[in-house]
Amino acid sequence: MPKTQNTTNEPATLKDKIFSAARIRHVSAETKAICPTFDTRRFLALTLYGLDDRSLMERLRCVTEALHVGLAQNFRPALKILRKLAPRLDNSFVTMVLSDYVALYGAEDFDVSMDALRFFTPFGSSEFAVRHFMRRDLQRTLAVMETWAKDKDEHVRRLASEGCRPRLPWSFQIEPLIADPAPVAAILESLKADPSLYVRKSVANHLNDITKDHPGWVLDRIRGWSRDDPRTVWIVRHALRTLIKKGDRNALTIIGAGEDAQVRLRKVVVEPKTIRLGEAITLSFDLTSTSDRPQKLVVDYAIHYVRAEARKSRKVFKLKTLTLAPGESVTLQRRQSIRDFSVRAHHPGRHLVDVMVNGQTLSQTSFDLLK
Structure with missing residues (x-):
């Protein structure tokens, strides 16, 4: 068997922590304990x-396929074994191999597969697996997921939202839902005031995904939601975060910060002024209301990162949302490390820093990153 090339930039420690050789042997031993005929030698090889x-994801798929070989069972008999295996595995991410098994081998047994995904999701989310069924039959799968949105188990309700996110990280996109989010409206409506923060985070992330392609659709839907429930208010605020970072006036209006800020900024400072990669900067400033009435303020900051060939890329960061009384002042401060990530490499040069209030840039300072 040829080796599989690692084409990801993820830290090696993450994949080794989750799918180490020891944990793979754990999966093998637990499966053997349930199914004496399980071919552990072949599985481990x-x-x-x-x-x-x-x-990481290649390891997950490899374990799934090796389970299929080691069990040497048809789908339904194998599923009975995997249901017994689920509570015996010691890592929730590893348990996702069980739902992955359903995605790979249960395509021709839709109803049994949907029931299995619902069963497995409290042990290890079925959010990736259900997307394979959506790709095959979107309407039929979403109909099941609408029932999941009303389930008593928060893990199942979250699956209803997370599984049909159009741009779910680490998974393939659902192109029809990127083109038109209307088919998921019933699911989002069912969950707009969910008592579980676990579920509400998924709903907010789902709506935030949609704002990248259909901001008007999200804004129109949210405008019709009651603000009497703080759970709905929480979802709205987090769902609009990308639009708010962009200074979208309609999004800011929905959260009560749509008017131009009447404020004065003083002592806007980044310290130290010169750093090296791996060190941190601290942004601080005084913010004073010049309005004669209380005003809600969304305060963000943006860093203009230097890119290759002296280009710059602006990234907005959340700082604080607050309400200031007339004449009230507050000192705000944020420390941020400047270090490389898999998605962002830093280059030396002058980095501009914007201070934004209610979507408008009101002050700018800078720091220098040395080679």
């Missing part, structure tokens, strides 16, 4: 050979 060169 398939999963451990080339392990170091596989990414």
Whole structure:
């Protein structure tokens, strides 16, 4: 079997922590305890050979396929074994191999597969697996997910929202929902005041995904939601975060910060003025209301990162949302490390820093990153 090349930039420690050789042996031993005919020798040969060169998701898929080989069972008998295996595995991410098994081998048994995904999701989310069924039959799968949105288990309700996010991280996109989010409206409506923060985070992230393609659709829907429930208010605020960072006036109006800020900024400072990669800056400033009435203020800041060939890329960060009384002052401060990430590499040069209030840039300072 040829080794699989690792094409991801994820830290090696993450994949080794989740899918280490020891944990793969744990999966093997627990499966053998349930199913004496399980071929542990074949399973371990398939999963451990080339392990170091596989990414996290490649390891997950390899374990799934090796389970299928080791069990040597048709889908329904194998599923009975996997249901018994679910509570015996010691890591929720690893347990996602069970829902992945359903995605790979349960395509021709829709109803049984949907029930299995619902069963597995409290042990390890089925959010990736259900998307394979959406790709095959979007309408039929969403109909089941609408019932999940009313389930008594918060994990199942979250699956209803998370599974049909159009741009779910670490998974493929659902192109029809990127083109038209209307088919998921009933799910989002059912969950707009969910008692579980776990679910509300998913709903907010789902709506935030949609704002990247259909901001008007999200704004129109949210405008019709009652603000009497703080759970709905929480979802709205977090769902609009990307639009708010962009200074979208309609989004700011919905959260009560749509008017131009009447404020004065003083002592806007970034310290130290010169740093090296891996060090941190601290942005601080005084903010004073010049209005004769209380005003809600959304305070953000943006860093103009230097890119290759002296280009710059502006990224907005949340700082604070607050209400200031007439004449009231507050000192705000934020410390931020300047270090490389898999999605952002830093380059030396002068980095501008904007201070934004209610979507408008009101002050600018800078720091220098040395080689």
